[in-house]
Amino acid sequence: DTAVSQTPKYLVTQMGNDKSIKCEQNLGHDTMYWYKQDSKKFLKIMFSYNNKELIINETVPNRFSPKSPDKAHLNLHINSLELGDSAVYFCASSHQDRNTEAFFGQGTRLTVV
Amino acid sequence: AQSVTQLGSHVSVSEGALVLLRCNYSSSVPPYLFWYVQYPNQGLQLLLKYTSAATLVKGINDFEAEFKKSETSFHLTKPSAHMSDAAEYFCAVSRATGGFKTIFGAGTRLFVKA
Numbered sequence: 001d002t003a004v005s006q007t008p009k010y011l012v013t014q015m016g017n018d019k020s021i022k023c024e025q026n027l028g029h030d031t032m033y034w035y036k037q038d039s040k041k042f043l044k045i046m047f048s049y050n051n052k053e054l055i056i057n058e059t060v061p062n063r064f065s066p067k068s069p070d071k072a073h074l075n076l077h078i079n080s081l082e083l084g085d086s087a088v089y090f091c092a093s094s095h096q097d098r099n100t101e102a103f104f105g106q107g108t109r110l111t112v113v
Numbered sequence: 114a115q116s117v118t119q120l121g122s123h124v125s126v127s128e129g130a131l132v133l134l135r136c137n138y139s140s141s142v143p144p145y146l147f148w149y150v151q152y153p154n155q156g157l158q159l160l161l162k163y164t165s166a167a168t169l170v171k172g173i174n175d176f177e178a179e180f181k182k183s184e185t186s187f188h189l190t191k192p193s194a195h196m197s198d199a200a201e202y203f204c205a206v207s208r209a210t211g212g213f214k215t216i217f218g219a220g221t222r223l224f225v226k227a
Contacts, residue, residue, distance in 0.1 A: 004156075033214065041151075041201055043217040056214055090156055094215075101147055102215050104156035 003027050006091050006105035013081055014113055020077045021108045023091030031055075032074035033102065034066060035090040043090070049074055050096060081112045115140045117204045119218035127226045132176075132191040134221050136204030139185065144206045146187045147215065148178055151201040160202075163187060174198070199225045 004025045013019050025032065033056075034046040047066045048056035054066070063079045074091060088109050092102040120135040138144050145164050149157040161172025168180045178189045187204060204218040 041220045041222075043157075043203065043220075045214050045216070048214050092157075101149075101159040101162055102157075104149075104158070106156045107154075 004091055004093055004103050004105040006089075006108050008108060009106060010109050010111075012111045012113065015081055015083060017081050018077070018079045019081060019110070020075055021089055021091075021110075023074045023076070023105060025072055025091075025093040025103070027093055027103060029093035029095055029103070030071055031094050031096050032068065032071075033092040033094075034074065034076050035092060035104075037088040037090060037107070039087070047074075047076075078110075081110075083112050086110055086112045115142075115144065115206045115216055117146075117206050117216065117218040119202075119204050119221050121221055122219065123222045123224065125224040125226060126194045128196055129193050132189070132194045132198065132223065134189040134202050134204075134223065136178075136187045136189065136218060137185050138187060138204075138206050140206060146178075146180065147205040147207070148172065148176070148187075148189050149203045149205060149217075151203065151220075153200070157203065160189070194223075194225045196225050196227065199223055 006023045031050045033048045037043050046060045049068045052068045065077045068074045088107045090107045091105040094102040116139045118137045147162045148160040151157045160176050161170045163170050163180045171177045176191045201220045203220050205215045207215045
């Protein structure tokens with residue numbers, strides 16, 4: 001009965017490769033997010049989707065491309081991976097109302113070597 | 114623009130002692146404020162949230178926070194620390210402009226000594 005699930009949990013890959021992270025939520029939320037957490041634990045939003053439409057695209061290299069096939073899924077594809085992309089990526093979801101909290105997945109630890 | 118500042122990247126307390134984690138916010142509109150906890154190798158979990166209903170908010174595991182508009186603060190407290198409280202704590206604010214998203218503070222690592 002996992003609410004927000006991400007796969008894979010760990011991802012080790014070489015520079016220059018392309019990889020995807022998948023996210024699914026079964027909470028019936030209409031908004032989904034990708035956050036990046038760096039080695040100092042700082043959390044920064046990358047993207048936000050509402051009803052499959054991109055709402056927020058923070059200053060993220062265009063090597064990162066989110067895709068939302070439906071309201072319950074938000075995937076993240078990364079092209080030409082760089083060492084600096086190593087981080088933990090969190091998927092989250094919420095209702096659109098600003099007073100509702102976000103529910104987070106367990107995170108995907110990406111290591112680029 | 115909205116933002117939150119957490120004072121102190123690390124806080125250390127003894128087991129049984131009071132926990133106080135500080136958070137100040139900046140917002141041009143009435144804010145909605147949250148505290149999240151992150152245990153090692155896990156995602157974030159909501160501890161409590163302020164949505165203007167009451168200034169003193171109670172959360173899970175005996176945590177509570179008080180919204181003080183005059184001080185633009187939303188500090189998190191717990192009367193008696195447990196070893197299991199050791200984790201990273203994040204204060205966050207939500208905004209409405211430009212889409213709905215939550216902006217997080219830099220986090221405070223809580224250490225609990227036996």
